[in-house]
Amino acid sequence: MKEGDILGHEFTGKVMEVGSGVKTLKRGDRVVVAPNIGCGECFYCQEKEWSLCDNSNHKGNLQEKITGYPTGAFFGCSHLFGSYAGSHAEYIRVPYADHGCFKIPEELSYEQGLFASDAAPTGYMAADMAVMPGDVVAVWGAGAVGQMAIAGAWLKGASKVICIDKYKFRPNITRAYQKRGA
Numbered sequence: 001m002k003e004g005d006i007l008g009h010e011f012t013g014k015v016m017e018v019g020s021g022v023k024t025l026k027r028g029d030r031v032v033v034a035p036n037i038g039c040g041e042c043f044y045c046q047e048k049e050w051s052l053c054d055n056s057n058h059k060g061n062l063q064e065k066i067t068g069y070p071t072g073a074f075f076g077c078s079h080l081f082g083s084y085a086g087s088h089a090e091y092i093r094v095p096y097a098d099h100g101c102f103k104i105p106e107e108l109s110y111e112q113g114l115f116a117s118d119a120a121p122t123g124y125m126a127a128d129m130a131v132m133p134g135d136v137v138a139v140w141g142a143g144a145v146g147q148m149a150i151a152g153a154w155l156k157g158a159s160k161v162i163c164i165d166k167y168k169f170r171p172n173i174t175r176a177y178q179k180r181g182a
C-alpha cells in the first residue's frame, strides 16, 4: 500500500456515467459490484474463474514475485492486485463494467444488495464446498462472512450450526435472524 491509497472492495451505488464500450448499463442504474475485476474475455474469465483474469491486473509481475503466480485485479487491495482505487470514496471507476456490475432489483435496498458483492458469495461458497445435508457445522468467527456461512450451512441442510465468536453480540445477531426466519 502507498500513502493516499483508497481501500474498499465491497460496494453498491448508482451509475453516474458509462464508458463507450459499456453495453449493459446506463446512467441511473442501481448496481452491486463484485470485488474482483475480470475482463470477461480471457481464458479464465471464459471459464468463470474471474479472480484469475489474465488482463485486469497490470501489476501481476510484482505479485508473482511474492505468491509465485499472478491473480486478477481487485478493487482497493494494494498495488499487487492492480493498483485500482477502492470504494471508500464518493465515486469509483469500474473497469470492464459489463462483467462486474450487477443491477439491484427494485425491491431491494442498496444495503440488501451489498451482501451480494462479497460477504454472501464468500460465506455461501464455504458452505457449498463443505456442508452435506444433516451435518453438524461449526463456524469460527461470526462477522459478516461468518454469518453468511452460517446461513449457507442452513441452506445446505445442516442439522445443527455452532457459532463461535469472542464477541457475544455476534451469535446473538445470528439467533435473531433465525427467529425472524431469515
Ligand SMILES: [Zn+2]
Binding pocket: 038, 039, 040, 041, 042, 043, 044, 045, 046, 052, 053, 054, 055, 056
Ligand atoms: Zn479476464
